Amino acid sequence: MAPKRKLIVIVGITGNQGGSVASRFLSDPRYHIRGLTRNPCSPSARALASKGVEIIPADLDDVATLIPAFRGANLIFSVTNYWEPFFRPDCRAKAAELGMSCRKYAYEVEVRQGRNIADAVATTVESLDENGFIASTLSHAARCSRGRFNELYHFDAKAEVFPDHVGENHKLLARKTSYVQTGFFMSSYRLALGAYFRKTDEDSFLMSFPCSRHAPIPHLDVSTDLGPFIYAVSQLPPGKHYLAAGTTCSWSEYMRIWSETTGNQTSYKETGLQELIENTPDKEFGREIGDMYLYSSNPGYDGGDKTLLKAQDIKKLGAECPMTGLEEWMRKEDWSMVLNQ
Numbered sequence: 001m002a003p004k005r006k007l008i009v010i011v012g013i014t015g016n017q018g019g020s021v022a023s024r025f026l027s028d029p030r031y032h033i034r035g036l037t038r039n040p041c042s043p044s045a046r047a048l049a050s051k052g053v054e055i056i057p058a059d060l061d062d063v064a065t066l067i068p069a070f071r072g073a074n075l076i077f078s079v080t081n082y083w084e085p086f087f088r089p090d091c092r093a094k095a096a097e098l099g100m101s102c103r104k105y106a107y108e109v110e111v112r113q114g115r116n117i118a119d120a121v122a123t124t125v126e127s128l129d130e131n132g133f134i135a136s137t138l139s140h141a142a143r144c145s146r147g148r149f150n151e152l153y154h155f156d157a158k159a160e161v162f163p164d165h166v167g168e169n170h171k172l173l174a175r176k177t178s179y180v181q182t183g184f185f186m187s188s189y190r191l192a193l194g195a196y197f198r199k200t201d202e203d204s205f206l207m208s209f210p211c212s213r214h215a216p217i218p219h220l221d222v223s224t225d226l227g228p229f230i231y232a233v234s235q236l237p238p239g240k241h242y243l244a245a246g247t248t249c250s251w252s253e254y255m256r257i258w259s260e261t262t263g264n265q266t267s268y269k270e271t272g273l274q275e276l277i278e279n280t281p282d283k284e285f286g287r288e289i290g291d292m293y294l295y296s297s298n299p300g301y302d303g304g305d306k307t308l309l310k311a312q313d314i315k316k317l318g319a320e321c322p323m324t325g326l327e328e329w330m331r332k333e334d335w336s337m338v339l340n341q
């Protein structure tokens, strides 16, 4: 008789992070994969189902759908998405009705959904492996900056649940949990093209962020590398905090590498927060990411935490953790969106 397979449950399986985790675990026949989605009929959910993933309907806003979805899991990966309630028109309308910014509104949704995940995972703590819950998160900006950044909502919403809420309310679960901060997605330039690459001449491009030209920034090829990173973390003892990134380099260095890769002229200009907001069509988006760039300068994207474990630390501990470097990723990327703007 074939040995019973382990059950991994993946939140956000139809997205960047969860999709990468699914890809990695699909190549290990010892795992049965269960993925959560609001819409099992979407093309991405169907594609996963055709690969053998058990797709089940669940909503992070409804903890009653999460409890049965997590039941019996040996391993759970979770991610929360700040940007959906931030951008959705009905959420914008609700925020306006409540008299709050869409940034704060999205923060409240993300915290609520994160707590729902943690509370539901806690109901199956007995079935989880020793390191059975791995949560995607970011650093706590308000705390790490000693109050200088009190409105970096998409960072704090994650950190206030993972690890804060878990540590304060679910002691048993906390002992079986690991936290993975994710670096800047290398693909994120597509979301803010004008800020990353402003065409100043036929073959000249300017990047202008409110971030020191020397600040080290972690860059992550999320779709290729997050899955192998989470797979490696799952093999290590629990209770640790990680940072997933393939390359750590400043934005000015990023532009130098891009110039070498594509043969275009580049420059980097340190700009102010107000200038970034003015140059961003969605002012609220400009403010949220502007704060992120400032915070990345000081104390740093990771909040200045030098104890976070990285891919090289994982390798030293004996687990495989292949990561894509920025230059390697840039060579594979189709840059026509930038070059033809």
Ligand SMILES: NC(=O)c1ccc[n+]([C@@H]2O[C@H](COP(=O)([O-])OP(=O)(O)OC[C@H]3O[C@@H](n4cnc5c(N)ncnc54)[C@H](OP(=O)(O)O)[C@@H]3O)[C@@H](O)[C@H]2O)c1
Residues within 6 Å of the ligand: 011, 012, 013, 014, 015, 016, 017, 018, 036, 037, 038, 039, 042, 058, 059, 060, 061, 079, 080, 081, 082, 083, 084, 138, 154, 182, 183, 184, 185, 186, 188
């Ligand atoms: N962009 C960057 O550079 C960067 C860097 C670090 C961290 N992050 C963080 O990454 C997060 C987004 O991760 P991602 O890129 O993987 O997201 P994504 O590709 O947009 O996917 C979002 C996933 O979440 C699921 N989801 C959303 N709301 C849900 C709900 N109410 N119930 C059930 N499932 C729900 C979606 O499932 P269905 O739609 O199928 O239901 C989908 O699978 C954000 O919070 C962001 O702050 C981004």
